[in-house]
Amino acid sequence: MNSLQKDKPMTAPEDDWRESLSALVDGECQTDELDALLRGQVSPRQAQDTSWACYQIVSAALRGSLDGSEQPPSAAFASAVMGRLAAGQRPAAATAPDRQQQRSPAVNDPVWRWRWAGGLAAVVAAVLLGWQWQGGAATATPELARSDARQGAEGGSPAHQAGAGLVNATYESARR
Amino acid sequence: MNRHAPILSSADSDLLLVRRAQAGEMRAFELLVLKYQRRVERLVARMLRDPGLVEDVAQETFIRAYKALGQFRGESAFYTWLYRIALNTARRQIADLRRDPVQSMSSLETGDDDETSGNERELSLQITDAETPEALLASKEIAQAVNEAMDALPVELRQAITLREIEGLSYDEIANVLDCPVGTVRSRIFRAREAISGRIRPLLERQGGKRW
Numbered sequence: 466m467n468s469l470q471k472d473k474p475m476t477a478p479e480d481d482w483r484e485s486l487s488a489l490v491d492g493e494c495q496t497d498e499l500d501a502l503l504r505g506q507v508s509p510r511q512a513q514d515t516s517w518a519c520y521q522i523v524s525a526a527l528r529g530s531l532d533g534s535e536q537p538p539s540a541a542f543a544s545a546v547m548g549r550l551a552a553g554q555r556p557a558a559a560t561a562p563d564r565q566q567q568r569s570p571a572v573n574d575p576v577w578r579w580r581w582a583g584g585l586a587a588v589v590a591a592v593l594l595g596w597q598w599q600g601g602a603a604t605a606t607p608e609l610a611r612s613d614a615r616q617g618a619e620g621g622s623p624a625h626q627a628g629a630g631l632v633n634a635t636y637e638s639a640r641r
Numbered sequence: 642m643n644r645h646a647p648i649l650s651s652a653d654s655d656l657l658l659v660r661r662a663q664a665g666e667m668r669a670f671e672l673l674v675l676k677y678q679r680r681v682e683r684l685v686a687r688m689l690r691d692p693g694l695v696e697d698v699a700q701e702t703f704i705r706a707y708k709a710l711g712q713f714r715g716e717s718a719f720y721t722w723l724y725r726i727a728l729n730t731a732r733r734q735i736a737d738l739r740r741d742p743v744q745s746m747s748s749l750e751t752g753d754d755d756e757t758s759g760n761e762r763e764l765s766l767q768i769t770d771a772e773t774p775e776a777l778l779a780s781k782e783i784a785q786a787v788n789e790a791m792d793a794l795p796v797e798l799r800q801a802i803t804l805r806e807i808e809g810l811s812y813d814e815i816a817n818v819l820d821c822p823v824g825t826v827r828s829r830i831f832r833a834r835e836a837i838s839g840r841i842r843p844l845l846e847r848q849g850g851k852r853w
Contacts, residue, residue, distance in 0.1 A: 487831035
């Protein structure tokens, strides 16, 4: 138990996520707490939304910046925005200077990347199987073409080289 | 929960969420939408006269912001950046309406028709929904409820949240001022927020429905 936990007065367990959310309002949230909040692991989404909105309004009131727009946010509005985004509108890739600065990768990045890569691997495997049945001449992808060249040089088995090409194709696509 | 994980810096909460959203965590962006929805709507409403367009333009603002999120470098505050996107989105809407021969005159902003007019001139002070007597009264009621709640807080909670919200100190700085551990500061600020929130929730329920 580190100093943060042992110093503070006891918080009821059902309030732990609210305390994390309060810390997030101040930019003082721990990484693992933020992970848990964003993944919905510790609180119902609606309760989180309600508390988040209340804390923002409290902050605005204390700072004297109430401006007549203190209606609670609309769940329907947020849902509409997120729905449109989920329908395929991803953020533009960060420009080169931004890549220098930031990207703490999302904690689920590896999962996402390999899940996507798995789908691609299945497609490539299907194409390779189709080749083999047809006695296989090559309209190879660049990666597989390199594998083929390597096979010629090294005398490796077709299965081995297909696997190497599969890994290369998967890696190249995931990196893009 | 692993309390040995590194504590994030006391940087802007928005920047934390933006970085997570840039990394693909949609929920982080959703929290920003929830936080700024009403402010964006208010800004847009000041430029457009047709309240029916405000929500669409506000939604479009957030969509555009998400698409451009990779370009946000944190050199300005997130809301400043979002504000510019909202302005541009509203301007595009106005330009589209002007090009449409079957436009609704009531959808256009008031003011002159000079296309080269500057930003400030477009922000004409029109009475909008957010500035109706009802909205202003609601703000006043909230402010009053917050003040009453602050007066009712135990002194240590009131001190902590005052140093945070009004003086803008970080948790570490508040801990130094109050000579107590950071964990205590964090807990006090949270409990103060919860107490005040409890007072304003009935008011918000009246405005926004029972979910609050």
